[in-house]
Amino acid sequence: MLFETMKLALRAISRNMLRSFLTVLGIVIGVAAVIAMVTIGNGTTAQVSAELSKLGTNMLFVRPGQFGPGRVSSSAKSFTDRDVEAIHSQISGLRAVAPTNRSSAMAIYGGQNHSTSIIGTNNDYFIAQDWDVVAGREFLPGEERGGQAACIIGQTVKKELFGAVDPVGQQVRIGSISCPVVGLLAAKGESGIGSDQDDAIIMPLTVFQRRISGSTDISTISLSAMDGVSTSKVQSDVENLLRERRKILPGREDDFSVNDMTQMAAAMTGTTTLLTGLLGAVAAVSLLVGGIGIMNIMLVSVTERTREIGIRLAIGALEKQVLTQFLVEAVTLSLLGGVTGILLGLGLAWLGTSLMGVPFVTSPAIIVVAFVFSAAIGMLFGYFPARRAAQLNPIEALRHE
Secondary structure (H helix, E strand, O other): OHHHHHHHHHHHHHHOHHHHHHHHHHHHHHHHHHHHHHHHHHHHHHHHHHHHHOOOOOEEEEEEOOOOOOOOOOOOOOEOHHHHHHHHHHOOOEEEEEEEEEEEEEEEEOOEEEEEEEEEEOOHHHHHOOOOEEEEOOOOHHHHHHOOOOEEEOHHHHHHHHOOOOOOOOEEEEOOEEEEEEEEEOOOOEOOOOOEOOOEEEEEHHHHHHHHHOOOOEOEEEEEEOOOOOHHHHHHHHHHHHHHHOOOOOOOOOOEEEEEHHHHHHHHHHHHHHHHHHHHHHHHHHHHHHHHHHHHHHHHHHHHOHHHHHHHHHOOOOHHHHHHHHHHHHHHHHHHHHHHHHHHHHHHHHHHHHHHOOOOOOOHHHHHHHHHHHHHHHHHHHHHHHHHHHOOOHHHHHHOO
16 A cells, blocks of 8 residues: 555655655755765864864963963963972873973974974873874983983974985984984974964973073973873863962962863853854755755646546545555655755765865664654645645536636
8 A cells, every 4th residue: 555655655746856856845945055064074073183182181271471362471471390390299180290491493403404492391291191202212301400412302303404314313403402312203283273283393491491492491291191091180270370479369360261171162162162063054045945846736737637536536545545655645755855965964064074184974763763854854844735735525526627
């Protein structure tokens, strides 16, 4: 019975292909828009998460001054080695404390030169940044404490200065310093703000302070919490310690900032997820438009086929059979639109993610929801025309011209 009903539905749809195509077009556009928007949004969220993960795990940044709209404080004093030591000894749950200072300088090797970032820090920096030394070694304790020159370079510096030459063991000149290259960092790529993280030379902080910056100031302290330790608690403990050390009175605003990367990552991925949901909701409106189109065409079809319906009812067709026939037609139209929209949406999503350079992250759940929703649209908006057809008076229908 259902098979015969399907055959009748397909025959009725094929009678006017252009009208049927225009009817399902709304469903196609709606489903395709929802799937494309959600897939591109998921890819963007995955890209943001991947970029933030490059900055390190369980990480906090401590900087002097307050940053934000109307809150920039350039007069705040920098941190000192004693601040770093206090954090290291008094804050529990930390696996890395990396005091950091940064400057720009020209690096020279042989006949090659390259302007790059010089970072003064210690070995904890590689732990906090989740950055591996793939060739050579990290700094020796004597190099960190005694101020002996040593450099660990990024992949971009290696490419610009050394090309195919193994940089480990070579001497690179930075300003007036001759610095032996003791290690090569793994490639890390661009950061979330588009800067090349591999374009850097790392050296012991003591050497940097004596030979590059000429001061003992520390501009940033990078912290990494142990697994299982709440970064929020670490943040609170660090804030309390620094307020005490910097003699900030109760009620006064901090002259430093502690930024929790976990919170920043959650905020950014939450924002992209919300935007994805909003885009999907806007695209879903076109599904309602498509459903209204189906109802309109089915009402027209009932009017055109009034005499046919009258003949069916007159020869013994039941009301529920007529109802089922027209309902199946509406659902078939919407399902055809749903399947076509899914394929089109995946194609558009693949094209969009390829052009944007973000991962293609499909969501099986949204595909199933879109398919089911398209069927539900057909049933919902097809029911009224189908009911109207089933309730026609056979005598009046036979008289219809």
